[in-house]
Amino acid sequence: MKNTIIYLIGFPGTGKYTIAKEIAASSRARLIDNHLINNPIFSVLRTDGKTKLPKEVWDYTRRLGDIVREAVVELGAPEENFIFTNSITQENASDNIVYDKISQVAEQRASVFVPVRLLCSLPTLQSRIVGRDRTERMKMTDAAAIADFYNKFTVFDPQHPHQITLDVTEIQPHQAASQILAHSQTLPLIKD
Numbered sequence: 437m438k439n440t441i442i443y444l445i446g447f448p449g450t451g452k453y454t455i456a457k458e459i460a461a462s463s464r465a466r467l468i469d470n471h472l473i474n475n476p477i478f479s480v481l482r483t484d485g486k487t488k489l490p491k492e493v494w495d496y497t498r499r500l501g502d503i504v505r506e507a508v509v510e511l512g513a514p515e516e517n518f519i520f521t522n523s524i525t526q527e528n529a530s531d532n533i534v535y536d537k538i539s540q541v542a543e544q545r546a547s548v549f550v551p552v553r554l555l556c557s558l559p560t561l562q563s564r565i566v567g568r569d570r571t572e573r574m575k576m577t578d579a580a581a582i583a584d585f586y587n588k589f590t591v592f593d594p595q596h597p598h599q600i601t602l603d604v605t606e607i608q609p610h611q612a613a614s615q616i617l618a619h620s621q622t623l624p625l626i627k628d
Contacts, residue, residue: 437463438515439515439545441542442465442552442620443538443539444520444521444616445521445522445551446555447556448585449561449562449565450556451564451609453469455612456469456521459616463517465516465517466518467521468520470520470521470522471575474497474500477497477500478493481493484571486576486581501537518541524591526592535551535594548598548624549596550599550600550616551594552602552616553593553601554591556604557605560605562579602615602616
């Protein structure tokens with residue numbers, strides 16, 4: 437794999453970060469987890485993973501995200517691989533913008549772009565979301581809130597030709613990473 441951008445999309449608790457770490461360990465890809473961008477702002481608020489965040493927080497994280505994405509384009513070596521993670525939904529119009537920004541990074545770098553939809557059952561999400569490691573990383577930790585989220589929203593579906601969808605309810609992170617890497621290595625660059 438060379439000059440590839442893998443974009444892991446799934447609900448909180450799906451295992452995006454854990455799977456991304458497995459992919460990075462196997463491929464030496466650079467990991468740009470959404471909490472790399474969110475946590476500098478979250479730390480200002482002392483988030484606890486349960487208290488609802490003020491809507492203004494997302495204006496700040498968007499600006500930080502733009503800077504990080506610009507750095508990937510401008511400073512990232514041409515042969516480098518990157519993994520992005522995010523929780524974006526079909527129902528939120530601004531999430532389409534987030535997706536488009538990652539897609540544009542791939543286009544600007546002339547990278548192979550691989551969107552990955554990660555699906556997971558609600559009981560599994562609820563069991564994963566309460567982990568202590570999530571609190572330490574300032575992630576959502578409210579099992580009731582994830583149930584509400586799960587019932588209201590759908591994991592974003594970009595319908596990209598390189599897309600892969602995996603249900604990770606019963607597979608281990610290293611298995612998901614292996615499937616994603618195997619899929620990624622077969623793909624050509626799509627030129628518009």
